[in-house]
Amino acid sequence: MNTPVWDDGNWSGLPSLEGDLEAEFCVVGLGGSGLAAIHELLRLGRNVVGLDAGPVAGGAAGRNGGFLLAGLAKFYHQSVAEHGRDFARRAYQATLEQIAQMKEETPQAIRLVGSLRIAASEEELQDCMAHLEALRADGFEAEPYEGPEGQGLLIPSDGVFNPLERCRILARQALQAGARLFENTPALSISGQMVQTPQGRVYCQKVLVAVDGRLEYVLPELAGRVRTARLQMLTTAPVSMRFSRPVYRRWGYDYWQQLPDGRIALGGMRDAGGEAEWTDRSETTEAIQQRLERLLDQMDIRAPITHRWAASVGYSANGLPIAEEVRPGVWAMGGYSGTGNVVGALLGREIAWVLHGSRMPGAVLVP
Template identity: 55%
Template sequence: MKTEMPQHLPVWDDGEWTPLPSLSGEVSADACVIGLGGSGLTLIEELLHRHERVIGLDAHDVGAGAAGRNGGFLLAGTYDFYHDAIRRHGHARAHAIYGATLIEMGRIAQAAPGTVRFVGSKRVAASPQEVEDCRLQYDALTADGWPCEWYEGADGTGLLLPTDGAFDPLTRCRLLAQRARADGATLYGHSPILEIRGTCVHTPHGRVHAGRVFVAVDGRLEHLLPELDGRVRTARLQMLATAATRELQVPSPMYYRDGYEYWQQLPDGRIALGGFRDKGGDGEWTHDGSPSAVVQQHLERFLREHLGVQAPITHRWAASAGYTETGLPVIAQVREHVWALGGYCGTGNVIGALAARGVAAAALDGDPSGVRLLLGPDWSPAVAAGAPFTR
């Protein structure tokens, strides 16, 4: 396998970002948010609206985790397809979550202007069995009045979801960070968390004393908060990207084989392709954020043989994402005044933002309705969502 970019930068990184300073010394705030991805930055926005003094920390930098290294899809609903979500979570909750994600996608577009293209998405079936599953999804969506079209084209058979979109996830995070700083938040990068002792957050060269701590990371959440070990598990998701090409036209994001493979074409013609996590075996359940030869070889073969793209590969990268047994996130007050949110099962672009808004309302306003929308009416702050992860 030839790797053209040894730094494993995502295709979204234009190299123009000025890194955040690292934390040095002792600082204090009303709230400390750990993790400067989409959910952490949305949470910071919500806290600022409530007139909190906020400090944000990241082990690397803004959008350096899955939030800035994913496939750039904005999809309505949960990790499960709509008919599966109805079966697993009940019709009322599946319907409510789907509607909430549609609203949230509009918020994301408004908050990060110029980054979102509402071009729909396509689910293309990889087998006759998946075609039948697409029919079940179509029936469930249309029965509830959600926009969905049956699709048959040269690239396969499946569904077109016209309300979905594509976006630049890293630019979105950077825009959110710029606005947070302009609104009064103090952000630090390259400040990995050594310990959370009470509500004091320790980094290699400094400490944050806060009234509340929010750990808003997706992958490696169970590493920062061992209380969640067994309820969330970290997996490595891998992608590659090509130089601009006209070998095919991909007008909307595509997902295939039940979503294991996914790709889109950027406005400049580059192809960004991810997937084959299941082909890497147990080795993909890892905290290692570097691309692996096995999965990258599957991706390259799919690019060349299935998509028919021979353009040079310019980027190979990976990200860590958290998964739960339920397909819904972990949202919990794991210690006194210490909250956790993550485990988005690959849906953090939209679900993560909803989780952040819900946590802010629960922790500061005493209003758990936003979290209960996602996790059900029985949710309480001190109970992590979902059964222990057994797979």
């Protein structure tokens, strides 16, 4: 059992690449960030080929918790302290606008219901209040919260979505707009002019590697700057409705949402796994899954487990995503530190403009 709850089994699949193609740009990775880049390049009138070693959104893009959170990987007050108020404010505003664009692009996959950050200790509650004050100081929506989930803060502008459904919709839209997309087509070698695959090649002007988990394996130049970790989740059978908003708890190490049909999608406990969770393997483990089950017990949720799954994601040392040219003509993006749904999509659009030879108006994340 390693299938995410998001997979309804209705994806018909795409062909693998056979033979040689020419394109202006080749995007390696058909997750949320890669597809966002492809869409932006299409809007700019460019010719694009997209490849993925597995299915569309077969990695973390289609196997995550389905949270749409504004801001960078670290909480807003931490981002202000570490990266400066101006950058943190502009990045937060840009991600708010990205969430709105995502809702417009795929309304059927997204629910903008807000999010809760819940404290598991007095220390964390004080940090929640610092988080709240920093958001309010810069004019962003947030309010203190106390309810059945606990105490913390409510961020009304956040939301949840079905990440796999969104990516599949984007892939279909890209195909209709003229992109050529191929599944089960790993990139064996990558240069700025050519991507070699098992049964063909893509000749191009530039390449974008849009991979989060295992990025340092695809591009060894990034080893030491980005590191792959495993995130694990499970889902229960439907229970009575208890959670109207997604919950981040215990500094974000535990997180869950209740789906519209009543199922609970719960993830986390990565910190409890220690060094073993710094791995590129995406199988679930008994140790972490048992901890997730105990958390369900603490929440007084008694329901059968229907899904268990894991995903590989990339973490950067400073919490900022990787966005740079690592070889002549080869750009890389990834290292979203567990929060790539919004930041990755925004970064994909910004890098598309760089590949186009310009700069996206209001760009924040690309140096």
